[in-house]
Amino acid sequence: MSVTGRKDGPVVVLAHGFGCDQNLWRLVVPELEKHFRVVLFDHVGAGGSDVSAWSPERYSTLDGYVQDVIELCQELGLGPVTFVGHSVSSMIGVLAVVQEPGLFDKLVLLTPSPSYIDDGDYRGGFSEQDIDELLDSLDSNYLGWSATVAPVIMGNPDRPELGEELTNSFCRMDPEIARVFARVTFLSDNRADLSKVSVPTLVAESARDTLAPREVGAFVHRQIPGSELVTLDSTGHCPQLSAPQETAEAIIAFVQGS
Amino acid sequence: MTVPPGGEEADESWAVGDRDQEQLPFTALLEDSVEDLYENAPCGYLSTLMDGRIAKVNRTLLQWLGYRREELVGHKQFSDLLTIGGKLYHETHFSPLLRMQGEVSGVALELKAADGSRLPALVTSTVKKDGDGEPLLIRTTILDAHDRRAYERELLRARQEADHERERLQRLATTLQRTLIPPALEPVPGLEVAARYHFASADEVGGDFYDLFPLAPGRWGFFMGDVRGKGANAAVVTSLARYTLRAAAVSDPVPAAVLANLNTALNREFQEDEPRFCTVIFGLLTSEGEETGFHVVLAGGGHPPAVLLRADGSADHVPTPGGQLLGVVPDAHFTTATLELRPGDTLLLYTDGLTEARTPGLGGRYGDEALLDFARSLAPVPASGAVAALTDLLGSFGEGLDDDTALLAMGVPREHRDGEETGAGPR
Structure with missing residues (x-):
């Protein structure tokens, strides 16, 4: 965990989603640091976290992550914070706010999706079969294991220079952990929790996002009473990388607004 | 002359070579x-x-x-x-x-x-x-990446199969192990019994064994042993040792005779194969009335000595010196010791996984003396308390505990009359 930025500024906690680590925020952090006290951390099992603290029991539901966020905010002891959650972390933020509203001042949900699976009138963007396909792929280790993650975790005896470079690189995750995290991410359904959010909330969606399409952003906005909706002119699920300036501006405007 | 690399990086001097039949295909490459x-x-x-x-x-x-x-x-x-x-x-x-x-x-x-x-x-x-x-x-x-993916799939399947086989092996080892140590010990009136088995490996059947069983009204046999080695070969010896000890105790319960019987069986059974050894302590418990305690006769063959933790807070080895390893020589000698187990006394048997555990702090192995000191710090202690404390001790060894370890403790509960204590073990 790192705390940087203005000591007298509001505290903003940035939480990364599935697939990467706190490096994902690197393009927006310099801008946010001008205004806020910025807290960065890696979820247990991701990035530079203590992997030995991970257990399938604790982290096979979002609740393990939610408890971590609550503990982190309590340990910070900096008063109520603004929690910025990307992707699955937006739902971790929602659940944390529902459990401990006193710890949170405001909530920013970046490309949130409360459920990835279509259900009746709700369009999550994917069918259960689609998600099964992803999980099957991950279960059989193709996507995570044989590709970028493997050289990092396994070392790369044939190309040590590559292993070295990747080891110091981004988005490290043990395939075993990635599999469980993917399951939690894509099979959680938190639609019913949205209406319980009691702090000012910004829903920041990406204009072109295959994972969290605009219908989903609109749904989240509708369900959270009094929430604001911003559509960032960006492509993909990570606007903090593809449109960092706009993303930072949206967060700053919301946190500074009354 | 070496063949040059692909067209766009070709050396010009190659193109002006004087051998037409080589120049022709190369010109075609340049026109690519x-x-x-x-x-x-x-x-x-x-x-x-x-x-x-x-x-x-x-x-x-x-x-x-x-x-x-x-x-x-x-x-x-x-x-x-x-x-x-x-x-x-x-x-x-x-x-x-x-x-x-x-x-x-x-x-x-x-x-x-x-x-x-x-x-x-x-x-x-x-x-x-x-x-x-x-x-x-x-x-x-x-x-x-058709081919590569197919190859990866093969690798993955092979790994899953290996995982599956490993699980199967562990299940088998666990099942076999359960047949070698009793799932629950026979209750003995007037005696509290506690046991513990620490498995060093989930893949292999351990070589330690123990039992406690009735022989006649008021009389029970018990043993603790350790077969050299582990795995399937050790399991064969463990199985033989267990049923031979029980059968021998029925025909002639004198402990030294029981051990001699097993020694004969081991020597006969494994003559041709590589020799199979084990260490055993065999004991005979005779009740002297529920409030008095038990008379105990022990015979040892190469096994670490039992420890008696007395009601008065003292603790000592129960030596059976000179007792020989079983399965080595046909006429092995076994030493007998007797003791009285009185209310508040606990008799502890164990295997050398405990005393041989590596402890860097103590410079090498845990050792007999350290165990005796530990026992003295515990005494007086009921059987369950002794096993619980020793289990914690085993846990504290961490990686240093690399062998199977069995613990068996038998204690006579103190009487519940006000403040009244009866005598301890032998003096």
Whole structure:
């Protein structure tokens, strides 16, 4: 965990989603640091976290992550914070706010999706079969294991220079952990929790996002009473990388607004 | 003369060689245009804008996927060509990495052809920047990975099979182990009994064994032993030792005779094979009335000495010196000791996994003396308390505990009359 930025500024906690680590925020952090006290951390099992603290029991539901966020905010002891959650972390933020509203001042949900699976009138963007396909792929280790993650975790005896470079690189995750995290991410359904959010909330969606399409952003906005909706002119699920300036501006405007 | 590398990097001096038959094919290589090289390269090429829209694609990839150029360029995004699983991976891993590193290489993704069939591919992308260093477009090469993927699948299946076999082996070992140590010990009126087995490995059957069983009214036999080695071979000896000890005790319960009986069986049974050894303590408990305690006769064959923890807080070894390892010589000698187990006394038997545990702090092995000191710090202690404390001690050894370890404690509960204590063990 790192705390940087203005000591007298509001505290903003940035939480990364599935697939990467706190490096994902690197393009927006310099801008946010001008205004806020910025807290960065890696979820247990991701990035530079203590992997030995991970257990399938604790982290096979979002609740393990939610408890971590609550503990982190309590340990910070900096008063109520603004929690910025990307992707699955937006739902971790929602659940944390529902459990401990006193710890949170405001909530920013970046490309949130409360459920990835279509259900009746709700369009999550994917069918259960689609998600099964992803999980099957991950279960059989193709996507995570044989590709970028493997050289990092396994070392790369044939190309040590590559292993070295990747080891110091981004988005490290043990395939075993990635599999469980993917399951939690894509099979959680938190639609019913949205209406319980009691702090000012910004829903920041990406204009072109295959994972969290605009219908989903609109749904989240509708369900959270009094929430604001911003559509960032960006492509993909990570606007903090593809449109960092706009993303930072949206967060700053919301946190500074009354 | 060595053969030069591919056309565009060929050495000019090679072209002006004087041997026409070599010059002719090389001229053809020089005429291999850049355009043709791009379109018909042995890999797929794809260029997209930063938002993923396809701007350029080569003929090879179009052929692989069965699309016409105009169906892709300006209409589809790269991620539209991926399977759902691939799309999710692209959004959560590939794309963020590419943005942060400027390149991503050798990622396994599956592409979806126009007819719905799938093309396993290895995908490498780099970001091309403009003069100001701003990202301009993404260049992607796509290699057909059919064979590699099939090979990976084989590897994966082999690993799953190995995992499965390992689980099966562990189940088998656990089941076998359960047949070698009693799941629950026979209750003995007036005696509290506690036992513990620490398994050093889930894959192999351990070589330690113990039992406690009735022989006649008011009389019980018990033993603690350790077979040299582990695994299937040790299990054979353990099994033989267990039933021989029980059977021998029924016909002649004198402890030294019971051990002699087992020694004969081991020598006879394993004469031809490599010799099989074990160490055993065998004991006979005779009740002297529920409030008095037990008379105990012990015989030892090469086994670490039992420890008696007395009601008065003292603790000592119960030596059976000179007792020989079983299974080595036909006429082995065994030493007998007797003691009285009185209310508040606890008799502890164990295997050398405990005393041989590596303890860097104590310079080597835990040792008999350290165990005796530990016992003195515990006494007086009931059987369950002794086993619980020793279990914690075993836990504290961590990696230093590398052998199976069995513990068996038998104690006569103190009487519950007000403050009244009866005598302790032998003096």
